[in-house]
Amino acid sequence: xxxxxxxxxxxxxxxxxxxxxxxxxxxxxxxxxxxxxxxxxxxxxxxxxxxxxxxxxxxxxxxxxxxxxxxxxxxxxxxxxxxxxxxxxxxxxxxxxxxxxxxxxxxxxxxxxxxxxxxxxxxxxxxxxxxxxxxxxxxxxxxxxxxxxxxxxxxxxxxxxxxxxxxxxxxxxxxxx
Amino acid sequence: xxxxxxxxxxxxxxxxxxxxxxxxxxxxxxxxxxxxxxxxxxxxxxxxxxxxxxxxxxxxxxxxxxxxxxxxxxxxxxxxxxxxxxxxxxxxxxxxxxxxxxxxxxxxxxxxxxxxxxxxxxxxxxxxxxxxxxxxxxxxxxxxxxxxxxxxxxxxxxxxxxxxxxxxxxxxxxxxxxxxxxxxxxxxxxxxxxxxxxxxxxxxxxxxxxxxxxxxxxxxxxxxxxxxxxxxxxxxxxxxxxxxxxxxxxxxxxxxxxxxxxxxxxxxxxxxxxxxxxxxxxxxxxxxxxxxxxxxxxxxxxxxxxxxxxxxxxxxxxxxxxxxxxxxxxxxxxxxxxxxxxxxxxxxxxxxxxxxxxxxxxxxxxxxxxxxxxxxxxxxxxxxxxxxxxxxxxxxxxxxxxxxxxxxxxxxxxxxxxxxxxxxxxxxxxxxxxxxxxxxxxxxxxxxxxxxxxxxxxxxxxxxxxxxxxxxxx
Numbered sequence: 001x002x003x004x005x006x007x008x009x010x011x012x013x014x015x016x017x018x019x020x021x022x023x024x025x026x027x028x029x030x031x032x033x034x035x036x037x038x039x040x041x042x043x044x045x046x047x048x049x050x051x052x053x054x055x056x057x058x059x060x061x062x063x064x065x066x067x068x069x070x071x072x073x074x075x076x077x078x079x080x081x082x083x084x085x086x087x088x089x090x091x092x093x094x095x096x097x098x099x100x101x102x103x104x105x106x107x108x109x110x111x112x113x114x115x116x117x118x119x120x121x122x123x124x125x126x127x128x129x130x131x132x133x134x135x136x137x138x139x140x141x142x143x144x145x146x147x148x149x150x151x152x153x154x155x156x157x158x159x160x161x162x163x164x165x166x167x168x169x170x171x172x173x174x175x176x177x
Numbered sequence: 178x179x180x181x182x183x184x185x186x187x188x189x190x191x192x193x194x195x196x197x198x199x200x201x202x203x204x205x206x207x208x209x210x211x212x213x214x215x216x217x218x219x220x221x222x223x224x225x226x227x228x229x230x231x232x233x234x235x236x237x238x239x240x241x242x243x244x245x246x247x248x249x250x251x252x253x254x255x256x257x258x259x260x261x262x263x264x265x266x267x268x269x270x271x272x273x274x275x276x277x278x279x280x281x282x283x284x285x286x287x288x289x290x291x292x293x294x295x296x297x298x299x300x301x302x303x304x305x306x307x308x309x310x311x312x313x314x315x316x317x318x319x320x321x322x323x324x325x326x327x328x329x330x331x332x333x334x335x336x337x338x339x340x341x342x343x344x345x346x347x348x349x350x351x352x353x354x355x356x357x358x359x360x361x362x363x364x365x366x367x368x369x370x371x372x373x374x375x376x377x378x379x380x381x382x383x384x385x386x387x388x389x390x391x392x393x394x395x396x397x398x399x400x401x402x403x404x405x406x407x408x409x410x411x412x413x414x415x416x417x418x419x420x421x422x423x424x425x426x427x428x429x430x431x432x433x434x435x436x437x438x439x440x441x442x443x444x445x446x447x448x449x450x451x452x453x454x455x456x457x458x459x460x461x462x463x464x465x466x467x468x469x470x471x472x473x474x475x476x477x478x479x480x481x482x483x484x485x486x487x488x489x490x491x492x493x494x495x496x497x498x499x500x501x502x503x504x505x506x507x508x509x510x511x512x513x514x515x516x517x518x519x520x521x522x523x524x525x526x527x528x529x530x531x532x533x534x535x536x537x538x539x540x541x542x543x544x545x546x547x548x549x550x551x552x553x554x555x556x557x558x559x560x561x562x563x564x565x566x567x568x569x570x571x572x573x574x575x576x577x578x579x580x581x582x583x584x585x586x587x588x589x590x591x592x593x594x595x596x597x598x599x600x601x602x603x604x605x606x607x608x609x610x611x612x613x614x615x616x617x618x619x620x621x622x623x624x625x626x627x628x629x630x631x632x633x634x635x636x637x638x639x640x641x642x643x644x645x646x647x648x649x650x651x
Contacts, residue, residue, distance in 0.1 A: 055353045080460040087358025091245020093326065094357055097460040113462065119334040120327060121462050123549065128577030129624050134465040135331070136480050137545040137581070137591050139619045147619030149545075150484055173354035174330065176337035176347035 059084045062161070062168040071102040071167065076124050076142070078113075084171040098158055098169055099124050099131070101142075108160035110169050111144050117151040119174070131155065205419025206426050207394035207411075213429060215288070216392065218281035220430035221437045225274045226376070228438060229312075232267040233369070240319070242365035244358055247321035248456050255450065265445030271313055273441050275471045278309050283526055286505075289514030290393035293404040296506035298390060301383040303502040308376045310471070315368040317469050321361055322454035327466035329356045329364070338491045356459070391415065392426075396514035404511055465546065473540030474533045480545050481536075545617075547580035548589035558585040560639070569636025572629055576621065584640065592618060599640040607637055 065079035079100045086094035099111040099122075111131070113121045120135035130147060131140035138149035145154050159170040189195050209216055239260070241250045254260035282302060285291055291299035314332075318325045329351065337347035352359035391411060420426065455461055468476050475494075482490050516522050551574075556562050559570040573579055581591035598607070608630065614620030625633065 053349065055359050057354065059354060078460070078462060083355040083357060085354045085357060089243045089245050090358035091243070092456055092458040092460075093244035093360075095458060095460045096355065097462065113459075114330070117334075119330040120466060121459070121464050123462050125577050127575035130577055130619055132547050132549075132577065132580065134546055134549065137547055137617065141619065148614060148617050150480070150487070173348070174333065174351060174356065176334060176344050 057085060060170055060172050062163075063171050064166050064168050065098075065100060066167050068106075068162055068165045068167055071100065071108070073102050073104075076101040076126065078124070079110075079169070081169060081171065084173060096171065097121075099155075100160070100167070100169070106162050108162070108167060110158040110160045111140075112156040112158065112175060114156070114175065115151055116146075116153045116155060116175075117149070122155065201388060202423035203421040204388060204391075205415040206392045206422050207414055208418045208420060209395055209426075212288075212395040213426075214433070215284050215395075216426070217430050217433035218277055218284055219387075221434045222274060222277040222281055223380070224434035224438060225270050225277060225441070226380070228270045228441065229267060229274060230373070232263050232270060235263050236267055237369060242319075242362050244321065244361045244457065247319070247361055248453070251320065251322075251453055255453065261449060262445050264450035265448065266441060267316075268450045269441045269444045269448075271316055272470070273437060274309055275313055277437070278306055282306055283529075287516045287522055287526060288393065288396050289402075289516070289519065289522075290396075291506040291510075292402045292512070292514055293407055293510050294390045295386070295393060296510050298383065298386045299506040300503065301379050301386065303499075304379045305376060305383060306502070307499070308372050308379065311372050312368060312376075313469065313471055315364050315372065318364050319361070319368055320451065320453065321457050323457055323461060323464045324454050324466045326356060326457035326459060327464050328468070329360055331466060335491050338488050340492070392422075396516070398513075398515045398517050400514070401512045402510075402514055463549070465549075467543070468540070470537060470541070474536035475540075477536040477540035477543075478532070480543075481539070542590075544590045546589070547577070547591065549580060551579050551588045554579070554584055554587055558587060559636070565632040565635035566639045567636075569632040569634070569639075572625075572633050573636055576625070576629075576633070578633075581618070595637060595640060597640055597642050599638045600642055602637075604634045604638055607634055 061084045063081040065081050071077065076099055078097055080095050080097045082094055083096040097113050099113060101109050103109050111122075115122050115133040115135065115138050117133065117136055117138050120133050122131040122133045122138070122140065124131055129142045131142075131144075133139070133149070133151070136150050138151040139147040140151065140155050141147045143154075144157060146152075156175045158172065161168050161170075236254065239250055239254050241247055251264075255264055285299065285302070314328075318328050318332075333347040333350045333356070336350050337343040339346050348354065350363075351357075352363040394411070394414060455464070467473070478494075479487060479490055513519060553574040554570045559567055561567050573582075573584070578595075579588035581589040582593065582595045583590055584594075585596050602610075610618075611625070611630070611633070612620060612622045
């Protein structure tokens, strides 16, 4: 291709034959170009990378999931609530869920729906008294302990409190195990 | 006509386009003889990539990359006649691109075309293979239904297994604390801007290298590549037997590319795009996310590998594959090219194809997944409608046994088939198993009353190849 190109050919002789000050001047200009280019790239990259990495704001928020009287003793039910960092345009995706069981007058226990293996949503099987995961067949006992399959640890629990007859769950970021 | 000619000669004069392009189009290629049709795979990948760009732009003109609206815009696109077809083209085009770039890589590997001087051709191609898989994964997510949503969660959890930076990396993929508003935009930007930009960059470099190094000649047994003499030898070969690329070689690329594109079009029209699942609402628990076919084999391998090795496989598996692709041309850059003198290449290719097909089929069935959709055992299977055997059959369903164990074709296949359980195990053995559980079976200690246990055992003991006479139902 080069024989067809009308671009001026590299002036190799000019560069190498240049003596003293001319060589120094060229070396300075080369370095100047590299340094200025690098500075500009770094200055622009800083906010870009910072923005991409900085969207995470670890947060824990209490979310109401229902009235105390709505929950029967011993029953495990699915409750839905807003995740800890809902964005206005998130739509249904801002929702999250937990398995909530009333274990006393004011006591509750809440399990994350995310399997501790790879995060798939576990189902509560009322009659079998087990949680089962659809992805790799992980099974948890009703107390959240691993019953069988690949999950490495028990289901994650959310703190629950009762305030003025309202049941609240402390939401937290998606647990990455 | 005269005017057109004048416009062209002016354009050619001020751009120098024909002086630049004609030598490229007519550059000599070595005679491929009987192997000629093996050389069409790369260009077919390129044609399908162009198809993906065009259909992708069309889809992006209506798709809204918002977690709240993406699903609705997909419903809207699929609701129009041509939108339905364009989605089908883009989906089948994605599959075609994965297949073609894979077969192209295998062809280059078998023919030893990655050896000197074409090592960088191979390395840029390896980059393009990686980017194609990235596009395939991110594209599946943009189909923002239930599976799309949970795929993000699973991807973040898998990335979370990386040592030291896992947690950070997982949340980087989510673009925040949870899979929410910012997540989909991040995948959209990756799928539409970032990865395509990398593909264009690498593709340009790849094509430049094809021209710079010339198309490889079909390998001959006993004709090893010697970097000291290869280029001179190759130039002599071209001078002696070379044909102009256009049109002597191109016509095959066009014919094959035409067939590929027509196949994609036919599939898009007859089968259509993948159906949309339920909305991406994380509170709908009945989700069973599955990867697309190109990752099913990996899903199966990860599931079936010994549990202790999972953490290593998730991270080290892909890393080792990447390392192998990079090291291949650097360590084996000269010598024999013919696959007949490199018998291991056949073994390796057979192994790869076997892994993808065999484990892909297992992943499709996912025998380890509970069959939540299994119905209670019908009366004709149970053989009786009252008494302990019937009660046991009801418990077999209610207690979740049937999700993992099949009886007479009903139920899951995670655990042993219990159609003839009564032939194999005594009641005492069954009781031990039910109470002690196993690696993949929960223990039912404390989960069954004495009456329930005896009913369940009565049912399981009644499962025989030749059923014993049962008292008929009253």
